[in-house]
Structures are given as C-alpha cells and as structure tokens.
Amino acid sequence: MEHEHAENVPLVRVVEPRKSRFPQRMCFYTVAGIITLTVAQLIFLARTSAARDWDHLHHSRFSRQQVRRIISQEVSTESIANFSKVYYDGEPHLGGDGPELTAYTQDKFLQFGLETRLESYEVLLNRPISHRAALIDGDKVVYELSLEEDVQAQDPSTRRPNRIPTFHGYSASGNVTAKFVFANYGQKSDFQALEKAGVSCEGKVVLMRYGKIYRGNKVLHAQSRGAKAVLIYSDSSLDGDITTDNGYKYYPEGPARNPSMVERGMVFDLTQYPGDPTTPGRASHPGSDRIEPETLPKIPSLPISYLDAKPLLDALEGHGPAIWDNISSGPSTLEVLVENEQDYDYHTITNVIGEIPGLLDEEVIVGNHRDAWILGGADPNSGTAVVMEVARVLGDLYLRGWRPYRRIVFASWDAEEYGMVGSTEWVEDHARRLNRKALAYLNIDLGYSGDQFAVKASPLLEAAIKDATRFVDDPYGRHETVYDDWMASPVAGVRPLGSGSDYTAFFNHLGIPSADLRYQFRDGNPAYHYHSNYDSLHWMENYGDPDFEAHAALSKVLALTVINLVGHGVVPIRTRSYAVLMDRVLRQYLSNMETQEVRDVLETAEYLLDAASSYDNQLERLSREYFRDYAWYHFITKFANMCRIKVANFKLVRLERIFLHKDGIDGRPWYKHIVFAPHRDDGYAPALFPGLIEAIEDSDTEKLDKWIEIVHRALKTALHTIAN
Template sequence: MVNPNNSQTQSLLPHHHDRHRSRPRPVGQIGSRYSTAQRFCGFAAFGTFFLIAFSLVFAPRTSTSRDLRRLHHKIPQSELERALFASINPKSIRAYSKNYTAAPHLGGTNFELAKWTADTFEEFGIKAEIPTYDCYINYPLSAGIELYDKDGQVSYVPSLEEDILDEDPTTGLVDQVPTFHGYSYSGDAKGQFVYANYGRKEDFDLLSSKGLDFSNKIVIVKYGKIFRGLKVKFAQELGAAAVLIYSDPADDGGITLKNGYKAYPDGPARNPSSVQRGSVQFLSIAPGDPTTPGWPSKKGTSRVSPYDRIPSIPSLPISYREVIPILKQLNGHGIKPDQLGSDWKGDIDEFDYSVGPSKVELKLSNLQNYTITPLFNVIGRIEGIRAHETVVIGNHRDAWIAGGAGDPNSGSAVLLELAKAFGEMIKSGWKPLRTIVLASWDGEEYGLLGSTEWAEDHAKFLGDNVVAYINCDVSVSGHHLFVSSSPLLNQLFREAAKKVSHPEGGTVYEKWVEQNGAHIKNLGSGSDYTVFQDHLGIPSLDFGYSFGPGDPVYHYHSIYDSFHWMDTYDDPEWAYHSAIAKVWGLITLGLSEGEIIPFETEEYGRLLKLYVEDLEKKFPVLEAIKQALDINYHEKFGFKHSNQFQMSDIQRTSKPYNNLIQSIGKFIKSAAEFDEYTARLHKEYIKDYPWYKYPKKFRLLVAIKLANTKLFILDRAFLYDKGLDGGRDWFKHVVFAPGRYTGYAGALLPGLLEALEDKDWAAVEKWLKIITDCVDKADSIIS
C-alpha cells in the first residue's frame, strides 16, 4: 500500500491544482531583491543621519541681524555709512546753496523754489509732495522813523535800509525784502523814548522799580539774550507805544571796528548798516498760526483773534549806525548804566547808555498788509520696510532776505545733499528699515508756521508712528558746534560726531569737547522741533555750527547773510557743511536702520535729578520742603497764601516733593537696568546661532519689539494733556518748554519752575504731583 504522507511519493504524483500555481522563483532571486531594499533603507537612513550631522557641525551659524538682512535684502549699516560718506560732495552743497540764496523767499512766497526742492527730491528717487496751509501773516508796505528836535521840527530820518555792496551781488537785487518785523502791529506811534537794555523782563522790572514810567513811550532795546517778540510783549504790558530794536557791537564777540577789524565786505566785522529782521510773535505762548492755536490752518477753518499771541503795538528793527543819532538824545538823561548793571552799557562810543526819557520825541510808522496766504511745505518720503515706523528730518526753507546762506539755507543745502546721498543708496538696492521723511518747511521765520500746522494736521499719525525728529535749521553760521536735544538722543549724537572728521583736524566730537566740553543744551523753542518735542512728546534734536569766539560776525537776518559772505568768510571750502551732512546722515541711518531704537534712557533720569537740584539751588524753599522744616514760608520766602493755607504747608508739601525725588531715583535705577537689557538684546541680535535655534531668534525678535515699543512711548509719558499754566496750554511737555520770559532758551520742569517764580504755593503742589505722576508713568514703561 502506498503511504500518502510520503513527500517523495506525493511529489511524484500528479495534482489537479499544479497547472494553476505560479512557477516558484529560484531561491537566489528572492534573496537578491530583499537585500537591495535593505541596502536602500540603510543608505537612506545613513544619508539622513549624515545630513543632520553635517548641518549640526558644518551648516553656517547666522545672527538674527544677518537673517533679516537676507530676508529683506538689507544692506549692512557699515556699508551704508561708507556710501553716505562717499556721496557727500562740498561742490554740490555749494551749488544748492547758491540756488537757494539767489532770490527772495519770504514765507509764503517763491513757490518756484518749493517746486524746485520737490522736483530735486523726485530726481533723486524720493517721492515728494507740496502740502499747503493757509496762514495769517503780514507783508511790509512802508515804514519810517522821524526824530524831532526840541522845537518840534524833524531833525533826522534814518533810511531803514542796508548798504548795497559791489562785492556782494545779493545786496543789489531790486526786489530785496525791506527791513521789518513779522507780526508787527500795523500803525504809528509818537512820543518820548527810553532805553531798556535787552528788553528782558528783569530789565523792565528793574527800571519800573526805580520809578521809570513806560506809558506812551517808545522803547529802544538791544537785540540778544531773549526772543525779540518778548521784548515787545513786556513793553506793551507796561503801556509803551512802540519798540525799536538794534544790534549793538558789544555782542559781536570782540570782532569790531574798535578792535581793529574791518567791516564786511572788507573784513569779518559787522557792517554798520546791517539790520536784523525777524518775528515778534509771542513765541513762548504758542507757535504756529496765531489765529489757529492748536489746530491746522486750512481753508474754511475757524479762526480766533491773534492778539494774545502777537503784539498790539508797532515795532521796527534798525541798524546800530542809524540808531546812534537817536540814542545820543538820551545822553545824560535819566538813570545811568552804572546804577543798573554791567551789561547795560554797550559798545557805541557816541552813546553813554543813559535810560532817559528823552527831552525830544520820536515818531515810528509801520504799515503792514495782513493777509491769509498759502505756505508751501515740501515733504519727501523714502518708504521703509516697516512703513509705519518713521523718522522725520527737517529744515525750513524760507528766509527774511534774498540770501539766508546761514539761516536757513545752509541747512537746506545739506538736506538736499542728504537726499542725493539717500537717492544713490536707493539705486543700489537700499530700502530703509524705517520710513524716512524729509521736510522742507515754509513760514518758520514768522513763528514755526509750516512745521506746526503740518504736525497739528497729522498729530495722530505722528504720535502713533514717528520715532524721532532731527532738525538742522542753521547748519553753518560759524565754527562752534551747538547741540540741543532730548536726552534719549544724546548718546546717538555723540557716537555720530566721533565718526566724522572735523575740517580743522581730529573728529567733530574731539573739537566739540575742546570748544565747550561737548555740552548739550536743553530744547526750548525757536525752530521747527518745537511742535514735535514740546507738543507731541516726540524725541527731537537740533544742531549745527554757530557763531562763536573768533568767528566772522554772523549778520543774522540781514542781507549780508549771503552766499558771498558764506563763500568768502565763513566756509569757503564748504567743509563745515560737509561735516554736518555726514553727522546728520549718520544719525538718520542710526534711527532708520537700527533694529533696536538707539535711545539711552538713564541719561534722561540723571538729567531729571540734575534739574531738580538746580531748582533747589535757585529756590531755597525747596530745601526747606525736603527737610519738612516748620518755618513761616510767607515771611521768609514771600509765597502767596490765603486763609486755607496754614503754616504746616511746608510740612504737608514735603511728602509730594520727596515723592518726586524718590520717583526720579527709581526711574534712574530702572533706566540703567533697561539700558543694560537693550544692550544685551543688541549683542544677541548680532550673535551667530546654529539653524536649529530659530525659536530662540523668534523670541529675541519678540523681545526687541517689546523693548522698541517702550522706547517709542517713553518721552510721550512726560506729556500733560492740559498743558502749562498761564495761557501756555499748547505746551504739553512737563520737562521741556521755552522759558516764558526767554522764548528761545529752554525752561526745565517749566510748570514747577513758574510756580516757584510766582510764589504760588497751590501751583507748586499741583506741579509736584503732575511731574511725579509722569516720572512714575515713565518708570512703569521700562520697569
């Protein structure tokens, strides 16, 4: 019998399924396919491991800075700075200056010059527009002065004109702007006259204390020390009929005819016929159109009476040569200068600087055409990667005369040179990180009109987007560097000045240290930064080379501020213009290109502490408050008080005053820590990291964004919405404002300062709290 389980037998028997089965593959073929798949997987795994290992070991390590440059096609800042320096050319600056100073360009006139500026921006690849504002201003029709003798007959009539000089073509233009004051009252005045030194409040107060009656008098004062409009304001408040203002050679730094110097055009001394024009607006009350304080001057806008902000008595400027026959009539009359102070006597030999009043009369005629006319700003825009973050740089274009080679067109020429440099960088592929706005303002000379109206018109945009405003009004009128700044920008300016060569050797910074210890002044008013810093809380800076010891006399607001004077005496190589262009450009690039806004905050705190200490030195009552001394402040310090104020006021005020001191101390500590923090962020930003640390880089960008937000709003923390007291509510900043009695010079902690000056105890308490709240707010931002 056959065994069915026998494999050999089974294999030999036929099977009915055999014909349907696939033919078995040889064993060798099956093994070959399996080993190929294994090898592929193995190679793939090894390759992946190798790539990962290679990336970990050999892939390039990059910084966040480099990553963003690649992402946005950014050019390194060092290359931009080299391109900037290579683009600055003294010859082109000179050419721009010559064009700006070739014809009169009083505010609201010479639209062709505005259009040329805009067209030039466009040629450089910078989009430009010409926004206009309808402003209330005056243009001169006629003016005259008559001096009468004791018999009532006219004995002297000054020309009120400046000499035409063959050497200086600008002076011979047939359409020269007459000598006049912007915003001067249109009218006549006649009466006795007196001399009141510089026309400061303390000068008028001193004369009043000595019994001098200013009623219906024509007051003659010297230019200098304070803004000219306040000289008229103080005289008006005392009942004066008119004001006459002249430039005394005593204020020319020793570069005078008496000291052996020849007068311009033959030498560096003042030409005796030179006259300083200028505005007599009450600048410390509010800048801008006096009929629209706080809102833009557009067609159809509501307007108010301007006479809280401009004079209601006439005034005229006059040269020192033509005022001498008038001043001589005061010799020997009234109070003598040695009874008043050392600065009451000037440098005119024919005048003994007696105060008067005169025995004879003077008549002053001043006919003005007041009108509402368009002013033409020119606004250029270089779109940034972050279009909403903006840096504004600006200079005003209008001048009192055809020239204006120093004020303002030295700055105008430099602004165009920067536009040219930026245009060349744009052609090379540059796009700034932050948008850059270049502004050529109109109407600055009348009272900062163009900038103020534009900023009031765009207040929300500026408040939400503008990082800083950099102003260069007069880039060159001498050889001594002046700087006024928000403390946040101080260090940025110093660093820029260290990178630029000075025309006389060394760096701009080194020469600055040599001249005045690299001193940075406080911002007050008098130029276009005012609306940005004092009204909107936007950190601002103003700088340039000004007249100083040994420099040729600068003929401020005179026809002798001409291209010929600049080209012959002040900057014949145009090297100072070039240095300013480089500094201005570096500051602009620092603000536009820095991923971290280049502000330093600790200096702000330290300066706040210094400001309080200076007030303590000036007002001893503050030391009494700090120590909570129980003293009779009314008797000792003369403070006002009423029945609700008791002798314990000093002790009660001790707490808010010490709170302020403590808050400033806390802010200084927080600011120092915050500056260290932003310095660390910067180091991390430029530090190289391997690719797999992208999460760390992302967190770094978030941290930088938050830090920038804090830096952006910090200066705005010092705004007080109700503004300063005494009708100065347009000024919102509690740290910086123009002095109410100076106009130009800055007043520090102005609300508290003015309360102390007024001996108003309630106001002292009020402002201590306001300032402390602002400091605490600033501290909370960076803590």
Template sequence: MISLISLTSVLLNLSAPPIDVRAAARMPDGASLQAFHDLLASEPHVAGTPGDARTIERLAAEFAKIGAGLDGFDVRVEEFFPLLARPVRASLSIVGLDINTVDARRGVLTLGVTEPNLAIDPATAHPDLNIAWNAWSGSGVVEAGVIYVNYGRREDFAKLAELGIDPRGKLALARYGGNFRGYKAKFAQDAGCVGLIIFTDPADSGFTKGKTWPQGGGWSNAECVQRGSLLTLPYAGDPLTPFHEATKDAARIAMDSLDLPKIPVQPIGYGAAQQILMRMKGKQAPVEWRGGLACDYALEDANLRLHLEVEQVREVVRTANVIARLRGATLPDEEIIIGAHHDAWCFGAADPLAGTICMLECARNFAQLARNGQRPDRTLVFAAWGAEEYGIFGSTEFVERDSAALSARAVAYINLDMAAMGLNPGGAVSPTLRSAVARALVDAPDATREKSAADVWAKAPNNSLAMGDLGGGSDHVAFWCHAGVPSIALSSGGSQGSTYHSNYDTVAWYRATVGADYGAAKLVTGIVNAITATLAHRDESTVSPRALLDDCQSQISKLRELASTRVGLDATSIEKVSTAFAALQPLAQQAEARLLASPSASDKQRLHALVAVWTDPRGIPGRPWFRNLYAATDRYSGYGSSMWPLMREAIEDEDAAALASAASRYLAVAKSLEHALNELANPAH
C-alpha cells in the same frame, strides 16, 4: 490739498544689509552742497511771496531728482494757509533839531530803515528785497520822546522803575539780544511805551567783534538791520488755527481776538541808533547797559523827539512744506524725520539755508545708499518747512495734522536750522537720544577727517560731550514740546561774522565768512548722516532708560537750586518728587542691561512708553498747547528752555500751591515710568 509726485508705490519689506555708519558719514560732497546753495539762495523768498512759491517748486524738483527711479521714494508738496504779515511802509526821523539837515524839512533827520546796495555783492540790489521790518508790528504813527531800555527784558524794565524812569508815553530804544524780539515789544507795550525801535549793537555783533562786511570781515556793518517776527502767542504755528492744521477751509478764530502787538515796532542799524543815542542828554545808563558805540548811553531824553511810522497788513496766504520719504526696508512704519525750513527774510544764505542744504545732501546720500542696496530699516522723512520765520508755522501744521499718530510712529526728529556756520559742532538733544547721538559722533569725522566729530564736539565741564536742553526758536518745538517726539537740534558755529536776517545774508557773504569750501556743511551733514544711520537701524532701541533717569535727577537738582533762591517757598514737594525718581534709577539700569543682553521685538512699545508718559493733554497752565511736561519754551525769553515747566514756573512765581499741584503730576509720571521700566527689566513678568 496735497499734491503728490509719486515715484513709486512699491512695498519694501525685504531685509537690507546694515548701513556702514562710518562710510555714510563720509559721503557729503562740497560741490553738491554748493549747488544746492546756489539754487536756493538765488532770490529773496519770504514766506507767501512769489519767490517763496518758486523755492517750493525748486525743492520739489530737487527731491524728485534725488529719488528718480528709486523704489519707495516719494515727494509731496503739502500746502497750508497761515495768516502772514506784510510790510507796506516804514519811516523813522529825529524831529525838532536846531540844525539844518539833508532832509527837505529844517530840523528833521531821516534815519535809514534798510540797507544800501553793496558794489561787491550785486545780489544786494535785487528788486525783491524789502525795507527792514518786524513782522506782526502794530501799524501807526507816533511822535514822542525816547527812552533807552537796554535789551528790553523784564528785568530791564524793572531796573528802569527802580531808577525812577517812567516809560509811559515814550518810544523805547532797545538793542537785540537777551531775549526774543517779540518779548521786547510785549514788555515795552505792557510798560506803557507807544512804540519800539530795535537795533543791533556793535558790542553784540559789529565792529567790536572784528572787521565788518564787506570791509575785510563778516560782522554787521552800521547799516545792517535784523528783521524778524514779533509773535509771542502761547502756542506755535498759524495764529488762527491753534491745535489744528491750517488747511484752506480750516475753522479759524477771529483775528481781533489775537494778542498781537499794538504798538509800531521798527528795526534799524547801529549807525542810525548812534544818531539817536549821541543826542540823548539825560541820566546815564548803568555801565552794564552800555554797548560798543562811541557815545553816551543815556536812559531818556524827553526833549529829543522821534517820529515813527509803520504800516503792515495781515492776510491768509498759501505756502507749503516739501516732504520726501524714503521707505524703510524692515520697519517702514517707524520714522526718523530730518528737517530744515526753507523760507527766509531775504536771501537766507545762512538762515536757513546753511541747514537746508545739509538736509538735502543727507537725502541725496541716503538715496544713493538705497540704490546701492543699503536701505535704512526705518523710514526716513526729509522735510523743508515753510513759514518758520513768522512763528514756526510749517512744522507745526505738519505736527498738528495728527499729533497722536505722529508721536506713535516718529522715533526722532533732527532739526537743522542755520546749522553749518563754522567748524565747532554742538547741539541740544532730548535725554533719551543722547546715548545714540554720542555713539554716532564717534563714527562721524571732523572737518579735517583726521579726528572724530566727538573729538571736536562741545564739551561739558567734566569733559563729556555737552548736549544741551532743547528750548524754543525753531522747528523742533512742535515735535518736542507739543507731540513729545524726542528731538535733536544740530549746529556748528565759530565763523567770525553775522549778518543775521539782513539783506546782506547772501551767498557772497557766506562764502567769504564761513567758507567757500563748504567744510562746515560737510561736517554737519556727516554728523547728521551718522546719527540718522544709527537711529534708522532695526537693532537700535533709540531710547536709553538710564540716560532719561540720569537727566531727571539733573533737572530735579536744578529745580531745588532755583527754589533755594526763593525765600520762604515751601519746597517739600520737590523732595517728594526727588525721592520718587531716585527710586527708579536702579530699575532703569536693570532695564538698560536687559535691553543690551536680550532685546526683543516687544521692547518697542515699552520703550515708547518711557517717552509717551510725559505728554499730558492738559498741557501747562496758561499754555495748554505745550503738552510735554519735560520741556517747554521759556515763557519770557522765547528762545530758552523751561525744563520740567510745571514745577519750574511755579517756583519762579513763588506759588506754593501751584508747586504742590505740579509735583502731584510729576509723581504720576514717576508711577507710570515705574510700570514701564518694570516691564522692560522683567519682560517675562
């Protein structure tokens, strides 16, 4: 069901004066951003909980306030009903010790599975805070010896096999980093481990980085524990409704058919991890596997026994996206979507709210511009997504409602997950949008207002603006990898600290570590405003044919380099694809020159074709939900990108037949691109 707060249904089709991009980029206000932060970080709000429901109500009320009395502004609370996990209990102990301990049982040392309260931050005593847990863990009771597996990557388990270490029947101890935590669980389970314990090593985020929180710095202290999802299904969104929106009455697949973790998984802090590692007396780990703790990092100790208990439940529950729309003046059927998720594992002051507040401030700024007579030509959609932390649920359900219609109307999606974390901006950008983003960055100010955002943006080795490839990990995935909507993921880092996904991710930590002046949030919102104002103008083509073909050549070069590391792999098909796409570059340059010299109303469909040709309903073998042949999430790390995934994965697998088949599909894309570019370069013909 969709509940609607309708502020107006007035149709706006009058031409509006263009928005001054530079002025829009200077509108963000620190006091407004702080007020949004205070409101949304006032209580824990895990998806599907009462705190989540109250957060949804607050967001709807704030959007309504932003658009009050403004023609063409409406707000919707869009419910969906995903499968979610809930923690019931968890415990971890070292057993069989020949010492007296504080535990009531002789020889048992109980390790902490949540953070203690901090006197300096009363929020950490909130009654709705929970134990540390990894959503989707298997439930069970395990007692076994322990094995240290570094980051728990595929290559780490391969190294253990090379060293003669047998993980079967053991509890794996892995540190965070290197890959998505869900793959740590998957690889541990596949290797025969009976359980997994994950900790944040101080070498990655702790005292070796600087002073810890709250002892004069912002880095993770010994009791800080990272929570998070373990979901590694071959699609994003609700596990029970792939390809379809998770409405209340949606058809659902059987829960027991899902490939969810079967082993119990528990996160801990590095203080608890040290209690385990300091007692392990086996063969030492390779030097590169050793972290920042003052103890040996042994690979295994069959005599050291750990007792792990984890219990979770899974159930379908209600949550919601909160969507506001500002209707465009002259191109209302074309949309720029700006999104950030609203759910958090705890308070979420950094993740996600350091991005959510920027999205809200962007909405407030453009509503004010519209009141002043400067309405964007294209419609702006501001979205607060639900249940992202569980597996990118809310944005995926939004996309899956009608992905074909969305692809036709959405010009771009801008994602702001945990975006304002310092004064060093950067981002990953779909290739067709990079030219527009580069122009917008020149118009946006840096934090000092003395330079442009382009001056402080991350740089490539040739000193050009670095714009990375979009991978996994956040709400752009369904837009870009499933629906093929060109997307942007913005962030600004550099602050000295992290309490990621912990009970210490509070407003007090954020203001002490990132800044109480909200300079980072003003910087990010200014950049978002500049990009949005640029893309929303009717004369902005939004698609650069030249940038697309330049990036195609770059991706082919990377594929060629990857293939060179696979001895004996026939790479002839790569050269065929390279030749076909190289032949399109002069045509792309002609098309871009014609667009600049004499743009026409008919260009819209032709430009859209340059994007649409990459979306294939057959998807990727083994992962058909990923329909964009340009990009998918990396199948082994989760966070990384797999560019031109059909060919890349065939090369990684050293499968010549799959590579030849993949090449034929990219040659078909090249043929379609040739037709679209010809029409753009020579519209009269």
C-alpha cells in the same frame, strides 16, 4: 500509495528566479545620504545673527558698516555748494512765496527716489507796505532813519532791486510820535532796572538792542509797561573780539559786523504757541474755524541798524541814568516818529514731503525750512543744503538696495521765519499718526554760522547723536573727530531744547524726541549778519565755510544719526541722561522744601535714576544679542530676543510722551511737555519743569502743589514703564 506519490514528482525541478534587492538598497543609501548631508549641513551651517537674518529676509544689500562707509564717501562738498547756490540764486522767498524753489525741491526729492507730495495750508501772514522813523524836534527832522542796509559792491545780493524791506513778522501797524527811553536788551530784568531807577516806559518809544532773548518778548515786555512803539537795533556787543573797536574792518572788507545791517524777524508771542495765530492746536485749512489772534503785538515795532540807532543814542546822552555801557536811559527831550503799515492777509504755504519707505510702521522725520527773510545765505540755506545732501545720499542707497527698518520722512518747511508755521500746521494736521509712529524728529535750521558744533536735543537722543559724531572727522583738524572737538568745547554734550525752530511742535506739543544740530558762532569767529541782507552766499564763501567742509561734516553727522535711528533693530534711545537731568533739576528746585510730597518726588526721581541705569544696561545687552551670531538650533533664543526687542522698542518710542500733560502749562495750554518749554520771559531759552518753576517764581503754593503732583505722577509712570 508510494507508487502514486512517485508518479507526481516532476522529473525536472523548476527554480524561481531570485528578485534583485539593488533598487531597495539604492533607495536606502540615497535617503541615508540625504539625511547625513542634511545633518552635516545643519551641524556645520554658518552661524547668523538676528540682524543678518532680517537683512536677508528683506533683501537689504548693505550692512551698517557698509552704509557708514558709503555715507562717508558719498557726501560731497561740491554737491552741497551747488544746493547752496541754487537756493540762494532764486528770488527772495518769504513764507508763502518762492514757487520755483518749492518746485525745485519737489523735483529733487523725486530724482532722489523719494515718495514725494506737497501739503499746503492757508495761514495769516503780514507783508510790509510802508515804514518810517525819524528823530524830530517839534516840526524839524533832526535825523531821518534810512531803515535799510547799505549797498555793498562786493556782495551782489545787496544790489538786488527786489530785496525785502526791513520789517517784523506779525508786527502791528501804527503811527506814533513820542519821547523815547533805552532798555538795553529788553529783558525783564532790564525793565525792572529802569523802574528801579525811576525811568518810566509809559507812553514812550522803547529803543533796545538785539540779543539775549527772543525779539518778540522784548516787544511784549515794552507793551506790558505802556510803551507806544519799539525800535530794535543790532550792535557788536555780543560779537566777542571781532569788532571794529579791536581794529577789524567791517563786512565786506573784513570780518566785523557791518553797522548798517538790520535783523528782521517775527515778534508775535511765541511763548503761547507757534504756527498760524488764528488756529492754535489745529491745522489751518481753507474754511477752518478761526479765532481772533491773541498772540500778535498791539504796538508797532521796527528793526533798525546800529547806524540808525547811533543818532538816537547820542540824543539820549546826559538824559537819565547810564545803567548799561555808559548809555543814558532817558527819557529823551527830542521825540521819535515811528510809522509802520502792514498788510495782513491769508496766504497759501506749501511743505514739500519726501519719504524713503521702511520695513516697520515707525518713522524718523528730518526737517529744514525753505523760506527766508531775504535770500538766506546761511539761514536757512546752509541747513537746506545739508538736508538735501542727506536726502540725496540716503535716497541713492535705497535705490541701490539698502532697506531701512523705519520710514525716513524728509520735510522742507514753509513759513518757519514767521513762527514755525509750516511745521506746526503739519504736526497739528498729522498729530494722530505721529503719536503712533514717530520715533524722532531731527532739525537743521541755521546749519552754519560759526565753527562750533553744537546740539540741543531731548536727552533720549544723546547716545544716537554722540555715536554718529565719533565716525566723522573734525573738519577743522583741531581734534580727530567731531565728537572729540565737541567734547572739548564750552558747549559739550546735549543741551536742552527751548523754542525758536521747527522742532517746537514735535517736541513741546506731541512729545516726540527731537534734536537741533548745527555749527554755530563762537568768540573769535567772523560776525554773522543774522536775518539781514548780508546773510549771503558772498559772506559764506569769504568768511563762513568757503570750502563747505563743515557743511559736509554736519551732513555726515545727520545722515549717521538717521542711520542709527532707522537702521538698528534696537531703538538706540537711552534713558539715564534724562533721569540724571530730571533728578538734578528737581533737587535744585525742591530740596529746600520740607514736605512729604516733595520727599516723595525726590525719592521717585532717585529710583528712576537707578532704574534708568539698569534699563540702559539691558538695552545694551539686547543690542549685542541682536548682532550676536547663533547656530541654527538656537532659533528659539533668537526669537525670544526679538520679542524682547519688540517690547523694548514699544516702550522707548512712547517714553517721551509720558511727560505730556493734556491740559498743558498754566496759561499756555498748547505747550504740553512738563519737563521742557520755552521760558515765558525769554521765548527761546528752555525752562525745565516750567510748571514748577513758574509756580515758585509766582509764590503760588496752590499751583506748586498741583505741579508737584503732576510731576510725581509722570515720574512714577516712567519708573513703572522701564522697571517692568
């Protein structure tokens, strides 16, 4: 056996070659290196904020700071002056007229990169046919009123052969001859003073002066007291120190009011509703169901100059008590003849809409009206130039790669001067979409009539506007910034909105937070010739804003306010100012009433004030978190913050709507807002908690109880919204 085993052993041992382990090691080291580098990158990865992540995701090229800097650099006084000149040099453009300016606005929006469209409506408007007024003594004409402004050689607009006659929008036709009385500013208190003095307006022509309240309410007050016609004139009583009595020459030789100026304007009942008087609450399209208008005056009215009013005032001397400024109130012994013929017909009006797309399904609307009573050197062209400049600058930013969070809608409204017709029809037409998507409406109407910056707005927008003014230099050098100058003025802070411009439908009807920004007249400024033939580019370049520096400052404030609203993840709406206002006004109205219901309302208002302060602090923290840099592994924290922001924004966008009442204010249901409305006796000025104050003024306890309940319910809803 041993021999056989030895024979099977090979003489030479074959050794198997050893396999190399280099590939496995190489693979191991490569994977390990990749893992090491990845871990190292993650550990040392740049910290980012949610804001930067959002901008990177949507390829937005500019930060907020860069956008602010670009706006400051790109807003141009030369560009603004050019816009002012183009809109002024066209033909007179009453509502429904001026197709060349409609086309120009559309072309410019397209040039700026905006998605542009025209939206038209068919609305009832009037045009003047003829008019006459004369002071008569039987068959003898003592004085024939000229009913037009004097031609001024220095001001080319006054020499135009096609200038618009002096008339009132929506005035009644009529032919009246009667004695007349003087009713001061035509306020309710002025008519009460006449009644107390034993002076009746029944069957008379009422002579009044402009100022204090909306001209339409002057006509309504006279009509309700049996007057047969109205004449309204402009004088220097509200011009401060810049008057001819103080040695100033009148325009165009000086800054004082030209005594031949005539203020045109609408006179329908704005306290009921704005817009087409035949389609309240719905858009006025061809074929729309229409009502017989109830808001038009039933007596004729004419605007006249002080030069034409003076012979009438002289004829009153010694007749009746002198209640105001040594002017006898009448009635006169002489009569005045008033003839007014108006043509009423349906006209097509056209709004020009341009949009910059946003990343979220929310929008901010910026608007100004394009129509004018004649050429509108300041009203509306100063506002038009500002809005066009902001559209140009923001449109250019978008074309260069800036991406706003929310859509920006620029609107050039038609027929505002007749009663916010274009904007009201548009709002009623798009009410469902606006209710879902509109965050705010920013309005520029008469952008410049003096050197005082002023804001009327929903308190919810106060923080966004104030922040914008801090980044704009004071164009007058009185203070460092517009904010500083504003806070040092008699109109510091945000004041309540009433009515009288295109914010009305957005704010009072739909509850969309709105603002109206402007540089306005103050004592010491040259007299502004509102709605007259002297509202001209010549006035602007010689007595208004000749270098357009205030226009530029207003453009920057508007643009930065827009940026605050559309360029921030957290909606920059704050609630405390609103709560403070409501608490103060409710205590002013109700604190002397000792009922449980009143105590409940005041207690809820106080709780809301505390909750609003806490909520604003939470919003500030959320805003800081949005811009706070986090390491990558805190992505869950950033995601949670974004969820909180989404919820907060949802509440803020809808907060103003809580204060809408579906049935509206008693007697004027179109006005839905229970905190703000135009005062029923003024038309322009705001009434705060109008349902409550009207019930108190009318001593109507049943109505008062109803409105206490409505207000309390809204306060509780607001409290629940922001406290949870």
